[in-house]
Amino acid sequence: MSKEKAPLPPGSNFIRGIIERDLTANKYAEKQWAGSPGNAKHHQTAPVDPAKIRTRFPPEPNGYLHIGHAKSIFLNFGLAQDYHGICHLRFDDTNPEKESQEYVNSITEMVQWLGFNWENASENNLYFASNYFDEMYQAAELLIQNDYAYVDSQTADEMRENRGTLTEPGKDSPFRTRTVEENLTLFREMRDGKHPDGRHILRAKINMASPNFNLRDPAIYRIRRAHHHHTGDKWCIYPMYTFAHPIEDALERITHSLCTLEFEDQRPFYDWLMKKLVETGMLSQPVPKQTEFARLNLTYVVLSKRKLIQLVEEKHVSGWDDPRLPTLAGARRRGYTPAGFKLFTDRIGVSKADSWIEYLIFEDCMREVLNLDAERRIAVLDPIKLVIDNYEDGHSEDCFAPNHPLKEELGKRTVQLSKELWIEREDFMEEPAPKYFRLFPGNMVRLRYGYVVECTGCEKDADGNVTVVHCNYLPDTKSGTDGANSVKVKGNIHWVSAAHAYEAEVRLYDRLFKEAHPGEGDRDFLQDINPNSVQTITVQLESSLQSVNPGDCFQFERHGYFVADRIDSVKGKPVFNRTVTLRDAWQK
RNA sequence: UGGGGAGUCGCCAAGUUGGUUAAGGCUCAGGGUUUUGAUCCCUGCAUGCGAAGGUUCGAAUCCUUCCUCCUCAGCCA
Numbered sequence: 016m017s018k019e020k021a022p023l024p025p026g027s028n029f030i031r032g033i034i035e036r037d038l039t040a041n042k043y044a045e046k047q048w049a050g051s052p053g054n055a056k057h058h059q060t061a062p063v064d065p066a067k068i069r070t071r072f073p074p075e076p077n078g079y080l081h082i083g084h085a086k087s088i089f090l091n092f093g094l095a096q097d098y099h100g101i102c103h104l105r106f107d108d109t110n111p112e113k114e115s116q117e118y119v120n121s122i123t124e125m126v127q128w129l130g131f132n133w134e135n136a137s138e139n140n141l142y143f144a145s146n147y148f149d150e151m152y153q154a155a156e157l158l159i160q161n162d163y164a165y166v167d168s169q170t171a172d173e174m175r176e177n178r179g180t181l182t183e184p185g186k187d188s189p190f191r192t193r194t195v196e197e198n199l200t201l202f203r204e205m206r207d208g209k210h211p212d213g214r215h216i217l218r219a220k221i222n223m224a225s226p227n228f229n230l231r232d233p234a235i236y237r238i239r240r241a242h243h244h245h246t247g248d249k250w251c252i253y254p255m256y257t258f259a260h261p262i263e264d265a266l267e268r269i270t271h272s273l274c275t276l277e278f279e280d281q282r283p284f285y286d287w288l289m290k291k292l293v294e295t296g297m298l299s300q301p302v303p304k305q306t307e308f309a310r311l312n313l314t315y316v317v318l319s320k321r322k323l324i325q326l327v328e329e330k331h332v333s334g335w336d337d338p339r340l341p342t343l344a345g346a347r348r349r350g351y352t353p354a355g356f357k358l359f360t361d362r363i364g365v366s367k368a369d370s371w372i373e374y375l376i377f378e379d380c381m382r383e384v385l386n387l388d389a390e391r392r393i394a395v396l397d398p399i400k401l402v403i404d405n406y407e408d409g410h411s412e413d414c415f416a417p418n419h420p421l422k423e424e425l426g427k428r429t430v431q432l433s434k435e436l437w438i439e440r441e442d443f444m445e446e447p448a449p450k451y452f453r454l455f456p457g458n459m460v461r462l463r464y465g466y467v468v469e470c471t472g473c474e475k476d477a478d479g480n481v482t483v484v485h486c487n488y489l490p491d492t493k494s495g496t497d498g499a500n501s502v503k504v505k506g507n508i509h510w511v512s513a514a515h516a517y518e519a520e521v522r523l524y525d526r527l528f529k530e531a532h533p534g535e536g537d538r539d540f541l542q543d544i545n546p547n548s549v550q551t552i553t554v555q556l557e558s559s560l561q562s563v564n565p566g567d568c569f570q571f572e573r574h575g576y577f578v579a580d581r582i583d584s585v586k587g588k589p590v591f592n593r594t595v596t597l598r599d600a601w602q603k
Numbered sequence: 604u605g606g607g608g609a610g611u612c613g614c615c616a617a618g619u620u621g622g623u624u625a626a627g628g629c630u631c632a633g634g635g636u637u638u639u640g641a642u643c644c645c646u647g648c649a650u651g652c653g654a655a656g657g658u659u660c661g662a663a664u665c666c667u668u669c670c671u672c673c674u675c676a677g678c679c680a
Contacts, residue, residue, distance in 0.1 A: 227675080228676050236678090
């Protein structure tokens with residue numbers, strides 16, 4: 016009927032393309048899965064894997080997760096969900112010197128916070144690379160036995176010298192021709208602690224003249240006497256990422272191993288290893304395939320581990336969960352939500368092109384979800400007194416404010432109106448700017464959910480600063496009454512009754528960096544830090560805010576979204592963090 | 604200057620076995636609704652797909668050459 020093209024599937028991208036092609040080709044139709052990771056023999060008699068695809072999120076537990084990881088988390092877990100697959104959470108803990116349980120804990124907590132889990136009725140897909148050290152060791156011996164690996168005894172410096180350069184091939188190590196027996200003996204001695212750290216190293220035997228450095232006999236096992244947070248002191252040799260990661264994927268029967276672009280050059284080795292281990296019978300087809308995508312870059316934000324550590328250690332921020340940091344721990348404290356992250360990752364897509372996402376896209380995603388979720392409350396952030404001169408002294412009355420304009424079912428709450436109110440300083444101008452339609456002498460505005468008032472003037476101190484604004488109210492114009500619309504006004508300002516409001520602390524956060532690309536060129540990124548990235552103020556809040564729980568999010572009307580800080584709030588005295596402002600066409 | 608990648612509207616990003624007017628989102632501009640200058644709604648926004656040639660009835664999609672950017676020489680991941 017329609018001449019229109021069929022709508023494209025939402026979020027179409029090259030990775031989905033690959034998965035869909037693999038699925039229609041029935042590539043995994045006979046892939047077996049024994050319910051737990053293992054080698055070919057382990058899966059040999061198992062039933063066909065009920066998971067159509069398997070992906071994995073493989074963080075190294077050596078730091079805190081940040082927004083960039085969120086992209087990967089939503090990609091891997093999201094793809095698994097969409098294609099009836101399963102996503103594993105796997106800690107890539109092959110370097111004990113940098114890793115610790117503390118990081119493991121924070122990472123699992125954040126992945127769960129984003130809404131993902133790795134357990135279902137029959138499986139718990141939380142894995143550790145260190146659980147596969149036995150298999151990795153066996154794989155290394157298999158390689159040696161087939162003359163695909165050898166023990167090199169050059170020093171690190173010698174290895175570097177002999178690796179060649181971009182334009183010159185490397186030179187074979189003098190130890191490259193050791194016999195299988197010699198290599199096996201030496202490697203076992205390495206395992207048994209007979210050699211000091213760094214004395215020998217196991218290398219894959221591929222091609223020292225390859226134009227790809229990763230194929231110039233890459234190191235795959237090194238001696239390191241280090242206590243491992245999981246395996247303790249069982250091992251004094253540890254596998255390198257290059258070697259370990261493909262094996263981890265294969266043992267877990269991962270179908271699509273997604274990683275960032277910098278691992279692209281590693282793929283030939285990944286495939287080489289798979290081929291050799293299938294050849295030796297340790298693994299069986301189908302083996303996992305690595306696919307690379309571009310990592311996230313966000314303007315006004317740094318995501319490099321090194322820079323984040325520096326910001327924390329040099330105390331430019333309060334800690335790993337500082338609300339100004341792009342860490343997930345910081346984001347949660349800031350009031351950014353999992354739904355917002357989901358929207359964000361959907362919106363930016365995934366491709367192989369290096370790109371910089373504008374920070375406002377991220378903020379906008381948060382606004383979009385918060386607009387739907389957050390109840391409205393009233394806060395006067397920069398208070399100035401407004402006195403309704405014709406209102407009865409000492410009297411007060413109920414006004415009814417909807418908790419959410421888009422969700423009537425959330426009901427209304429009462430707020431008290433009285434003669435003396437707090438309003439925003441910026442809602443009054445003695446000399447109004449062009450197109451300003453708030454309070455100025457002679458102008459009428461509505462006190463939101465209350466009456467229309469007419470401004471009559473103001474008082475000023477000796478320096479000319481406005482101290483009190485005066486007005487009269489129009490008694491028949493109360494919101495919710497028949498006369499509410501008898502007077503049409505353009506301005507609508509919020510307020511709290513001075514007698515009923517309470518004083519509180521609010522933190523106004525702004526971007527941590529003032530430059531779109533911190534540290535661009537030769538600049539030190541620390542020089543680009545925004546000196547006004549946080550401002551702590553004392554405000555007047557409606558009383559209902561006093562009893563909220565840490566972590567609760569609200570829209571403070573006409574200001575933005577705020578969250579009760581999960582750390583610094585105390586019972587009956589929440590501290591609020593500004594998550595993001597409302598859009599403001601007037602300020603432009 | 605060896606290898607591996609990428610270049611489609613200000614920012615992302617579909618589309619690449621060649622086939623009519625190059626999706627969509629965000630930004631932006633203009634208009635409407637509105638008791639948040641918010642939200643929401645409507646309209647507009649690439650004769651052009653890094654550049655130049657070529658093949659073809661027809662090219663973002665194929666070929667050639669060139670340009671720009673990213674990435675690789677850890678016993679890190």
